[in-house]
Amino acid sequence: MRVFVQVISSAVLICMVLVSALFYKGSVSDEQLRNWLLACTVLWFVTAPFWMEIHQRARQEEPAD
Amino acid sequence: MSDSVPHEPVNEYEHERVPDSALLGLKSFVGQYAGEHVAGTELMIGPLFVASGVSAFDLVFGLLIGNLLAVLSWTFMTAPIATRARFTLYHQLEQVCGRKLVVLYDAANGVMFTLLAGAMITVSATALGVGFKFRMPGLNDLLPNSVGWVIAVLVVGALFTLVAAYGYKALARFANVAAPWMVVMFLALGIVALSRFKISSGVNIAGVGDLWGLAKDVIWKGGDAFPGRVKFTFWHVMFFAWFCNMAWHVGMADLTVLRYARKSWYGLASAAGMYLGHFMAWICAAMLYALQLYEVNLTPAELKALADAGLLESFKSHEFLLTASKINELIQAGIWDGPPAVLPGPMAFHACGVAGLLLVVIAGWTTANPTLYRAGLAFQAIAPGSSRFRATICTGIVASLTAVFPLVTMRLLDFVALWGMILMPMGAIIFADFWLLRRFGMAPYRAAIYGLTWNWAAAMAWFVTVIVCTTLVLSGGVPIFFVGLPGWFIATALYIGLSRLGRRRPAVAGKRQKTH
16 A cells, blocks of 8 residues: 555656646646646645655664665 | 754754664665755745846856855765764764853854744745735835735744644654655746746757757846846855855754764765755746746836836847846836845746645745744753743744844845854864864863863854954955855864963863764
């Protein structure tokens, strides 16, 4: 489950860059850009806390390399 | 700029060496630096470069080299001491300068943190202006110019203060979650601003050469600074990028962070913060302001005034608004009061809609939260009996009141340089104490060894350096961005010289543990 959510979060960030790049290319309209960025933002804040909190706790406990 | 959320392991080892079992790997520092240096301040700093008339070459190469120097300062000045001594800045300072001088350092730091938190409240309040349409301060305004602005700032300030006092840890966790999103949002803002420039200017971008042409001929044309601003050259940008975090690297504040590093070369992890935050984010934020200038929409009354002044045709050419001389013409014609304001809220909303607005609020909030907390801690250390809660509330009230006045925010470049200038001498003193005193036949950690609560050599080195630097700025005409370098040498030489003058027999033999 954690890996699944992590993949979604990462995809969301990639999607934000991709949509901006498509806007640059002229393939996405102004309104579509705004909607996509907002949707990605919401998705990020819904999914990221699930795995980032766990990851941070694990990192605090991990030994130094 | 740094807005570090303090690293909070279970035991913070405030008065002891960090044990080997608590050391952290490189990844921890890369993540921490990347998160710290993509902050609300970046939304102001990038645009202020544009207002300073910076050219594309000066901006890009000044930032590349200045940030490299900052990374090298962390790696070769801060990290080697941090990984040998493994003490917090405050413990190290107490051993070198004495408890009473540390209290003074705390007070100076606390004031700076309060003003920075105020600047972040100002940044976030600009987001409210998009919805409520009140008049917001201009670039050169020192006083608030509308009741709506004052109410918005006080509401935002009250909210930030209450959260910092009651829910600091929850928001610190939220800040960690928001950090990667903020990096990507800055990048998105930059790409979108570039696209809009491409569309508005009609420039066809087929390769890197065309992109560079757009950057130097349209976005960062150079020329004079806007009225009331200092002209920025390559040297200004380079020294600003190097010294804007001077308090953290040369000033040694990051001893507290890097004492957990297994190797001193982990200081290179600061490159993640410098090149994401102080290169990419600054450039993207600068483009937003340049776009605002390029696509400025004048009211019918302003357009009529332009026509009356015979300036309408050159305004329509789109070449008009990116140069200081043209802005001066507008001001002289009585059409504008001053240069266009740097308002992160409207700029980000124009580029990316509600997501952009969220970036402004979240970046400002996640920067203000640890800043208020740290300021509260600094003041609490001065009055140890007071509660952290009350100290944070009081700090928040003062920060909110300062935020009403846009002085610090609109002069953020100077404020950041001033912060570095005031705290840098203490870093030079730690450096000299750790590496140089033995070479001159003196023992390091002088306050601990001699049982001092006020090390006069350190105090005089600090005060005299700040006075000399201030005199150079006020009377010598030296820009504040440049005085940090000579200031460091002055502080180092003064500390060594004054320590030698005041040399005496140790009072507390063998009290210090061997650290290097």
